[in-house]
Amino acid sequence: MTEIRHIVFDIGKVLIHYDPNLPFSRIIPDEAERADFFARICTHDWNLEQDRGRSWDEAEALLVADFPDREHHIRAFRKHWAEMVPHAYDDSVAIMTGLIDAGRDVTMLTNFAADTFAEAKMMYPFLTLPRGVTVSGEIGLLKPDIAIYERHAQDFGLEPSATVFIDDSYANVEGARAAGWQAVHFTGAEKLKADLQALGVSL
Numbered sequence: 001m002t003e004i005r006h007i008v009f010d011i012g013k014v015l016i017h018y019d020p021n022l023p024f025s026r027i028i029p030d031e032a033e034r035a036d037f038f039a040r041i042c043t044h045d046w047n048l049e050q051d052r053g054r055s056w057d058e059a060e061a062l063l064v065a066d067f068p069d070r071e072h073h074i075r076a077f078r079k080h081w082a083e084m085v086p087h088a089y090d091d092s093v094a095i096m097t098g099l100i101d102a103g104r105d106v107t108m109l110t111n112f113a114a115d116t117f118a119e120a121k122m123m124y125p126f127l128t129l130p131r132g133v134t135v136s137g138e139i140g141l142l143k144p145d146i147a148i149y150e151r152h153a154q155d156f157g158l159e160p161s162a163t164v165f166i167d168d169s170y171a172n173v174e175g176a177r178a179a180g181w182q183a184v185h186f187t188g189a190e191k192l193k194a195d196l197q198a199l200g201v202s203l
Contacts, residue, residue: 002161004182004199008152009096009130010143010167011110014186016088016124020047023080027073041067042077050113053140081116082123091189093126095196098203100129108133109152109165111143111172132156143167144175153179164199166192 012018020038028034038044041063050059056078063074100106107130110117114137121127134152141148153160160180167173168186176183184195193203 001182001199002159004162004164004201006105006107006156006158006163007099007196007201008158008163008165008176008181009106009108010165010169010172010186011108011112011120011127012085013168014089014166015092015096015127016085016120018085020077020084022086023076023083024073027076027080037070037073041070042074047077048111048142050116051111051136052142053114053137056113056115078116082119085120085123088124088126089189092186092192095189095192095203097126097129099201102202104201105158106130107152107156107158109143109148110134111136113137143169143172144178146175146179149176149179149181153181164196164201 165176165183
């Protein structure tokens with residue numbers, strides 16, 4: 001196995017918590033109605049297009065045209081986005097900052113809208129500590145497309161076989177492996193420590 005020289009972190013649900021139900025449990029208190037809203041209106045796939053680079057104005061306009069009676073709820077998604085990312089995972093952040101302090105080459109690769117990522121950096125300054133980041137919304141590519149891993153490796157001078165990627169989404173882990181990277185599926189900080197140590201990355 002190739003020695004790991006590059007460590008790449010996902011952000012959402014690895015370094016910071018994300019849950020759109022947090023503000024919407026107040027905005028749409030009824031659990032069944034809220035579940036229906038996320039299933040039919042502000043869906044995962046709709047939100048993912050902002051991660052690909054679509055503007056929030058366009059995204060909101062598309063839904064308001066189809067669901068004019070839900071305009072207030074649709075616009076609340078972006079308006080209350082900061083409430084969806086209420087805290088960092090301190091144990092995961094400690095692993096990342098420890099690797100940086102030890103001189104390891106650490107970067108980040110994330111599916112994130114460009115404007116909300118700028119907001120996240122203000123909320124969580126540790127996101128500025130790695131050598132750099134590839135933000136899907138800034139380049140129009142999404143994980144798990146192989147192209148985004150190739151773009152990240154090219155932009156940051158990474159050797160794919162010497163790179164390990166950490167992501168909570170197994171599909172994104174598989175995408176990294178398809179691009180020739182090593183990758184681990186994140187389920188918690190303790191398992192991440194064990195996975196990295198198994199790859200020869202001391203903590």
